[in-house]
Amino acid sequence: MSWTLYTFAMSHYSEKIRWTLDLSRIDYREVRMTPVFHIGPALIMGKRGQTTLPILKTPTATIQDSSRILLWLEKNQAPLALIPKVASQDIHAVERHFDAIGKDVARFLYAASFGTGDAHILKLWTDDATPAKAAFVRAAYPFIRWAFKRKLNITQKGAARAQKRITEVIDWLEGQLSDGRTYLVGQTFTAADITAASLLAPIACPSQHPVYGDPAYQRTMVGATEPWRDRPALQWVRKMYELHRGVIQTEACARRAA
Ligand SMILES: N[C@@H](CCC(=O)N[C@@H](CS)C(=O)NCC(=O)O)C(=O)O
Structure with missing residues (x-):
């Protein structure tokens, strides 16, 4: 299992991605972070000057921000049943x-x-x-x-x-x-x-x-x-x-x- 999802347990944006990965039956490890201690790793992994979670790390990319992660999954895990191509614009x-x-x-x-x-x-x-x-x-x-x-x-x-x-x-x-x-x-x-x-x-x-x-x-x-x-x-x-x-x-x- 080489995908890692960095989350806060209580984060609703993290839940959005956790649910998407679970339902798409993609294997990943969840790393639940502690507030304050997430700041350094998020800045380093995200490379966007942002400290937010979720961040998804795969062997080919590290993506910060739930909507960017969905776009990445849509492109790289196609066809994604949760985002049918014909409905993509409406879904976003x-x-x-x-x-x-x-x-x-x-x-x-x-x-x-x-x-x-x-x-x-x-x-x-x-x-x-x-x-x-x-x-x-x-x-x-x-x-x-x-x-x-x-x-x-x-x-x-x-x-x-x-x-x-x-x-x-x-x-x-x-x-x-x-x-x-x-x-x-x-x-x-x-x-x-x-x-x-x-x-x-x-x-x-x-x-x-x-x-x-x-x-x-x-x-x-x-x-x-x-x-x-x-x-x-x-x-x-x-x-x-x-x-x-x-x-x-x-x-x-x-x-x-x-
Ligand atoms: N636009 C971001 C928002 C994510 C967000 O606000 N995450 C909160 C937790 S729900 C967070 O990481 N807060 C800590 C921080 O900003 O350092 C996304 O869609 O992922």
Whole structure:
């Protein structure tokens, strides 16, 4: 197995690629990184002056950014069932809608949980850390939180704007689904559905997701997710996870263990 996917366990952009690789039955090793300690490796591997994950490393290329990774897979793993050629443009158009609110989702949820949910955030940030890294993140938490707030513009105003933009995209999704369709592009499950479901998963909290399905996460976010929890769009996200994630995830884990 010579592909490696660098992720954060709780990252919705990482989930988009993890799900795509799992469903495409591509073998890879997942390296779950610890915030702060990801910065150096991401800068070096990405070579774009960016510190974001996911990053996919293959024997022939290292690609940073989930939409660039999808484009690379489309070109280099063709034919990719999740991006049929005839539907490619429509799929990427849907992808852009949801990628655009990824940071708003993080901004809004952190704004609501910093202060009251710090214990759980610390747990999420240290779950995949070595003891020494975990001790560092715990000790530096007040500073990391401050830096994070600045970087993501986590202010009351920023959170209010994020809430508005998330609501607009949820409205848009419900508009798309209002004719009774199951999938966003064509008659089959595609990368458009994966992107929409992954990016909204931190709000929808599907039980199949290892982080957002955790009752402790759901308790921490209960106030923040409340405005949208029962909306049809969020029910659709949970349905996509039920239909297309649980089994695939179990299969991928079994493949990796074999
Ligand atoms: N446009 C990027 C956004 C990825 C992104 O924002 N990732 C977040 C985690 S969800 C991240 O790595 N944050 C840490 C950082 O920016 O250093 C993509 O599609 O991959």
